[in-house]
Amino acid sequence: xxxxxxxxxxxxxxxxxxxxxxxxxxxxxxxxxxxxxxxxxxxxxxxxxxxxxxxxxxxxxxxxxxxxxxxxxxxxxxxxxxxxxxxxxxxxxxxxxxxxxxxxxxxxxxxxx
Amino acid sequence: xxxxxxxxxxxxxxxxxxxxxxxxxxxxxxxxxxxxxxxxxxxxxxxxxxxxxxxxxxxxxxxxxxxxxxxxxxxxxxxxxxxxxxxxxxxxxxxxxxxxxxxxxxxxxxxx
Numbered sequence: 001x002x003x004x005x006x007x008x009x010x011x012x013x014x015x016x017x018x019x020x021x022x023x024x025x026x027x028x029x030x031x032x033x034x035x036x037x038x039x040x041x042x043x044x045x046x047x048x049x050x051x052x053x054x055x056x057x058x059x060x061x062x063x064x065x066x067x068x069x070x071x072x073x074x075x076x077x078x079x080x081x082x083x084x085x086x087x088x089x090x091x092x093x094x095x096x097x098x099x100x101x102x103x104x105x106x107x108x109x110x111x112x113x
Numbered sequence: 114x115x116x117x118x119x120x121x122x123x124x125x126x127x128x129x130x131x132x133x134x135x136x137x138x139x140x141x142x143x144x145x146x147x148x149x150x151x152x153x154x155x156x157x158x159x160x161x162x163x164x165x166x167x168x169x170x171x172x173x174x175x176x177x178x179x180x181x182x183x184x185x186x187x188x189x190x191x192x193x194x195x196x197x198x199x200x201x202x203x204x205x206x207x208x209x210x211x212x213x214x215x216x217x218x219x220x221x222x223x224x225x
Binding site: 004006033041043044048058090104105106109 | 146157161212213214216218
């Protein structure tokens with residue numbers, strides 16, 4: 001049990017729709033990162049939020065956006081969904097200066113039809 | 114080509130046997146995480162290695178980092194069915210401990 005919770009666990013959308021995924025960080029963790037894991041692949045870094053600001057971004061288009069709230073919970077928004085967006089979306093949190101451990105949630109499985 | 118190559122891609126062992134999974138980086142390693150994942154689930158933190166030559170152990174799992182070779186290995190002693198899953202290595206690239214580059218994973222099956 002990592003203390004990082006994600007919702008929903010599963011989601012089915014159709015191409016062109018928009019989706020919002022949510023993540024609640026472990027208590028005291030002010031840094032949140034989001035990853036996309038396609039079937040049979042390792043997770044790929046989407047972006048990171050620190051104190052409510054984006055603080056690093058991977059090779060993902062602008063239709064992938066995020067928010068971090070004062071309580072350090074976070075959202076990942078994806079607009080204009082494409083079939084290739086079907087994947088497991090993972091969020092991870094870490095404590096200030098605590099680069100030792102990155103705690104992952106159980107993920108949201110997104111299927112785009 | 115992948116920045117992080119894991120080998121083997123999959124492994125089937127008999128319960129009680131030892132095994133080793135390797136992770137080789139094409140770039141300088143500033144740190145290396147090992148995670149375990151059950152299919153379709155989140156990642157469970159196993160170990161993080163930060164210094165060349167560092168070796169850490171937890172229960173029957175030992176991980177080593179060879180910075181010169183840009184390589185890490187994960188060794189499981191006396192494997193059990195509970196060790197089954199996907200093992201992922203994630204490399205820390207300069208500047209952030211939170212932006213990890215992952216390998217594709219090694220699928221481990223332990224037969225009772």
